[in-house]
Amino acid sequence: MTKKPRLAVLLGDPAGVGPEMGVKLLxxxxxxxAAELLLIAPPSVLAAGEKIAGTKLDVIALRPGDPLRFEAGRITHLVQPEPAGFAKLGECSVPAGQAVLQALTVATELAKHGAVQGILFAPLNKHSLRLAGMDEEDELRFMQQRFEVPGFTCEFNITDQLWTSRVTSHVPLREVADLITQESVGEAVHIIDKALRSAGIARPRIAVSGLNPHAGDGGSIGLEEIEVIAPAVERLKRDGLDASGPWSPDTVFIAARRGDFDAVVSMYHDQGQIAMKLMGFERGVTLHGGLPVPVATSASGSAFDIAGKGIARIDGLQHAFDLCVQIAARA
Incomplete structure (x- = not known):
């Protein structure tokens, strides 16, 4: 691209710190x-974020259906309908979830038609989304359905230079082992390899974690490493990827933090998330992999406990913005 990328910016859950963080970022x-910015939000959510952040944004207000227009140094605000009800700070609710689902739907439609090249959203709350009627596992699968993307998608979590993906995500732990297959492991590695290349890393070094303690300890603590994960890694090597493992889950992040790898592929959500958040919770980024445009947010959540206090940090959201701009500009 020869011009600035255009990003849709969403303010997240109205009951959390999202509006405050979004306003501070904008x-x-x-x-x-750095980019042409299209803010998608109801006026009340924007006003609440401005009040908490203590700043007023200079926006060009447009109604749905108006031609998009942008001016240097200003934000274009695509005004959304007000939610049907009040979203009380610090509480999950149907109105809060409805506001987020509406914004996500509009943003994905705009991206499908090429009107934006990336989507950045402030922290949302999955329980509010489900209260509002989201049937999918999470917001990634919600957007995947609207983008009509078949196959494997995955959340990437990024702290500084280290990336992670995972074979399973927001599913109960009792279901995890049955979802670990050679195909699912391969998909999780391929998708993060492709994303790292799009972010400028020519040949990503990817560590694949085991499932069981000590990566199965030679088969004495489970056979998934021998029967599933190791064969998947060998297949990946034959495909030309720089993949290795299965590594013991309790030590692989020590090597990764040392700089031995560009990415770690974990088998389930907390296996990677706990390590990554300990290494830099405030700086962490979540990137949704497998979608046609970069979709990013901070790794921190909606933080109901500090909502409305004006103290939310935006380090992670800033890193997410920077990464989204970088990937969108390379597309």
């Missing part, structure tokens, strides 16, 4: 210079 002149 208030930074360097961010408004």
């Amino acid at each position: 208030a930074r002149a360097e961010n408004r210079d």
Whole structure:
């Protein structure tokens, strides 16, 4: 692309810190210079975020159906309908979930038609989304359905230079082992390899975690490593990927933090998330892999406990913004 990428920006769950974080991010002149920014939000959610953040944004207000237009240094605000009800700070609710689902739907439609090249959203709350009627496992699968993307998608979590993907995500632990197959392991590695290349890493070094303690300890603590994960890694090597493992889950992140790998593929959500959040919760980024445009957010959640206090940090959301701009500009 020869011009700035255009990003859709969403303010997240109205009952959490999302609106405050989104306004703080948009208030930074360097961010408004880095991309054309299309804010998708109801007026009340924007106003609440401005009040908590203590700043007023300079916006061009458009109604749905108006031609999109942008001006240097300003934010275009695509005004959304107000949610049917009040989203009380610090509480999950149907109105809060409805506001987020509406914004996600509009953003994916715009991306499908090429009107935006990336989507950035402030923290949302999955329980509010489900209260509002989301049937999918999470917001990634919700967007996957609207993008009509078949096959494997995955959340990437990024802290500084280290990336992770996972074979299973928001599913009960009792279901995890049955979902670990050679095909699912291969898909999780291929998708993060492709994403790292799109972010500028020519040949990503990818560690694949085991499932069981000590990676099965030679078969004495489970056979998944021998029967499933190791054969999947060998197949990946034959495909030309720089993949290795299965590594013991309790030590692989020590090597990764040391710089031995660009990414770790874990078998389930907490196996990777706990390690990554300990290494840099405030700086962490979540990138949704497998979608046609980059979709990013901070790794931190909606933080109901500090909602409305004006103290939410935006380090992670800033890193998410920077990564989204970088990938969108390379597309």
